[in-house]
Amino acid sequence: MDVRKEINVACLPDDEAWQLFQDKVGQGTLSSSPRIEALAKELVEEMKGLPLALITVGRAMYGKSNPKQWESAIHYMNQSCCDGDDQDLHMENDVFRRLKFSYDSLRNETLRQCLLTCSLWPEDKQILMGDLIQCWIGLGLVDECDIHSSYRKAHSLIGELTAACLLDSCDTVYSDDYILNRGTYTFAHQEMPVKGVKMHDVIRDMAIWISCGCSDNKDKWVVRAGVAANLTIRAIPWSRAECISLMYSEIEKLHPVPPFTCSTNLKRLYLKNNRLDERIFGAIQSFTELTYLDLSGNNIKEIAEELFALVNLEHLDLSRNRYLWAVPKRLRELTKLKFLYLAGTSIKVIPTEVISCLTELQVIDIISTNDRMRMRMTIDYKSKIMQELCTLPNLKAVDMVAEGDDGYESLRKAAGIPIRDLIIYRLEETNKLCLAVDTLTGDIAGRTLNELHVVLNLTMEQIIVGDELGKPFDALSVLVFQQLFNLTNIVMWEGTSSLQALFPRLTHLYVDFCFKLQHLSWAPYLPCLEYLRVGGCMDMKQICMGAGQESSKTFPCLKYLILSNNHKLASLCGSDVTFPCLESLNIQLCFQLKRLPFTMQSLPHKLTKLCIDRWDKLEWEDEGVKSFLERVRR
Template structure:
């Protein structure tokens, strides 16, 4: 009949195939419980991997590195999968209840079968995603701008010298220029002006590289600085030998027209060992270096040698006059003439003119000026080659002019750090407290320390790098060491070999009689010998990354030691029990090490005032009762560190209880890593009075945070919220009169109360909060100086207009960011706005925007940031597409742009 298709299968075949199908389905149900357990384990491992990657990303962002796109994508996929699997696991117990016949059948077979298949697939998917998250590198250097502008002081008096150097720089046949002259004569200022002039000239250079070389330089440090500028400092760079690094650098620079600026050379630098192509007329590249020795100019084969000389009398007077100030000259008719005599005594040395001019800026009587002339005349006829006998006594006038011995002592202490070292203000003040320099019973010791730093900056004896760091001019440092080791050697007895690349500790005999030793920034590998140094009070072992072993007897003869710093010595994983011998210790810094447990023997340190346990990322165990045993503790820093105890919540609670026992504590910083710990901290009200810095880190499961719960922490100056991936909203709810006043409330008392909270908050960092949409609460912090918002995928607005209307009763007429100096916005793909209106920004210095493609407008108009020297950093494409309020605003900020 027509076309008929006939298929013949035996009954046994049909039954067999049906059985295979059914058996295959049954297997899913039979293994459901086992697969659920596997899924739970795999999910925990994925969460751990996610947390590890997030932590690496946070560290990289803090180091101004750019997270890789594949890392961001993986974290996003991990977050989605964790959410989906968490929801899947919620249904697990119900599906298990439906199983019968030993788990091989179900009351709701179809539902259980589908669920079992999803569980089995999820186990595979979770394991696969976890395997893809094993990143060796999570971030890379952001593309470097051709020139990085450098802050520059007044160039008064250097105009003619600058023109001479620039003229040589423009000569095509001049590839290498050496600037030589005595310390403090202005060589670095000249080099800075050259750097900045290249930035605005049309020389066509691909990259300008600045490297500070300094005394005791080594090839690796110079190579690393160059690598950071040309994008090589990533991946396995640190594992390469110097020869390999040289090859890589050469491969990049030979294809570029570059300018290399080497500051403060003390000996010949072999360019080939570093990997620098020799600048020639053919390649158009340039090398300019500064040195104190004309011999070095010859060794470097400089095509042009230019001596930077002291200023002639007229220029010297202009510079001195600028730093003394017009008000002083107007205070008495005789002072101007006396001031000219003082300027002459400075011999035209710019550093002396600046430091002494600044020291005289508050001298309003002729008698004070006459006395200064008498002091300076004792060392007037100086000859520069002999710095120790002639120049240092001249600069010592500024040292002698400091208000008291306490300030002088604090200055000399800074010379324990290496040349050109950026000294963290907070750490320096902690050291001064530990040394006993500051008022012993003053609860405002931190403020006193900042006051002293300010007075030393004002006297030009310290230089301010930014809000956080200061440094010491190398000539001032040399002078300070000269005072400590020569003029007042018996009092100080310094031994400073910081940055000397030592691989072994100094011989035991070198320790005898010393009071303060600085061995920081070396490669010392172990401390085995027990040096005889009963007079030793201070020991800096910071930044010795190769240091792994400290022998148990090393501290045996250091019973008088007051300060011990192991900061940044990453190789250290444990402390010797012998540290209990340091019964006089008042300052202990273990930050940025890998110490996993504090020995209970530390209880012997009954005089301890300052303890720094910050940035111990590996997790640290603190024995119960240890912290509370430090009854004299005044400063405790634990920001960025994690408690490794299995019962973390119990450990947090125990720590907070112990803090309540410390009657002298007046400075605390800590990280809080769970909602439970945050709740316990908020209930420990006594801790609020001295908390300076809080890190809210990885608060898993917390969708909301009421920021006003932190409002009573009057001393809080820094708040960091990192890796809180589940945080969706920061609310503003004010508790008052026995009830909660909601954001919509217009009660006047809440307005007054709210406007007086967060007065001390200066720095806010929001990193890796992927669900947060706004941070409108910042309007409650009127004195903010720094705001960083990075890697927040859902962030749409910084200050939300809708949220502001909801909290009108709390914020009143507050204007945000009236004190803001630095604003950084990075990796915010949905960010559309910062604030609804243009802001005055009276204090702003820098706005940095990266990877914020939807941010088309900045809250600026032609009246914003007036009289400020502001820079706006971002990508060229973003800048070109930026929308402005009007043409005058665009023109006002056009010169402020710096491409990154």
């Protein structure tokens, strides 16, 4: 990317600059030594009132109590980043130089590389947390012993980068793009936040500038993400680049790059969310040193033979190519593959002896979909894929569908597969499902299962959670029950002490179109539950009963509550149930609902958004409650 662009350098007056810096560095730091405040003022002068530099450098200096550290920072700012007479370039580099201090102050190279990777997304683009973490894992920036530890480490790194003011955290609304990427589009049209991050455009430009050797090697990283009509494919320096990002650019075709112009250095190619078809494989077949290839969200219908020339691939993402139907047997030639993503495709069969040849494989996502019917499809379990997965020595995570009774039985017999995301779909011969660690893939399910969907059943009447062993789902964060039309109740195994113990980290609970389900009285006691959605539960009259003496422990972390199309719902819960962390409440098409469960003593003081379509039909015992809620109603 050409970093010579117009940089907004509107600066603050001296007093405002000093105040902003104090806010970020903290009074405790400034008062830690008699010399610190004087040095801090000198450092602020060097930043020339540039707000973003004041913020990022202030955070970088937080807690620094040694005057020598401050002297070093001042010396850093005094250094000129470029020589010559080009004043525009000098201004850009001057700005980037001040910001780079925060980058250099990050505690290790892993954090610095993680930050640079964020610049590959388009300017002002919200980067979904799951997409970013998947990228970091694919690049080897996060590589823990198991997938749960890798995600935990990645979230910690994101926390450090946001604390340093180099990334901004943000929530966005579910979209088809996000849901299909994870293979779980159950609630694509419901407003449920998804965590993400954004990168300030100047921070992003700085990151690209750093990746290009601080202007010394402008062609090392080429970022043309999101530029669409302004993209000139032929101007890309294919022969010199190490990393190219053309994400979100509406590209329909890449012209083949002649072998003699190809770079032996190009390792990473990001072509996500374009309009490319299978001709792309011919266009890139000469990039034989590629290790990372993202072709997700395109129009690829078949995997062409040219792909198999890329024998050094370690990360291959073909997800959300909805009309991709088949996997060639030659895929087994890509023996260095560590990460293979096929979510959101229409692939039904993976040929025998393909998976077993990919011995380096760590993560595979084979949750496929039939776009026309908007229903899940699944890999044919009559093949030997389950047995082959069991043979992979480095496997850390599998995302998959267990469809029908045969598929579910195959899953249960395949002990040892580290399932991360699982959809149990269309069981037909059971009216009772036991949901316990040992009924899935053994002990490993308790350590690796992150997301579980139980979907589409006409006969299931009861779900029993837990068993006599009482092993917890330690990693489970998302639990979905959908289209279980005859389900009447969800109960605990008789010997189970509590659902809190079984689901210690569950954050998302979605219950949709379970027509006969009566209540969710166990949900208020889930210790980490943040998101609860109940929709289309026609017979449900109350979400949960009263809490009695346990009222102070109900919904301790719940932030988002969405209720829709629950036609007989007359009450959310008893008035003794509390919502201490509730931020958003959305109630639609619940025609029998007359009252909300709040009193002046149990007001949800963190509530900032209330959406309800029958506000005028509600009854109030206390006008103070109505007045409080009216302030946040939209």
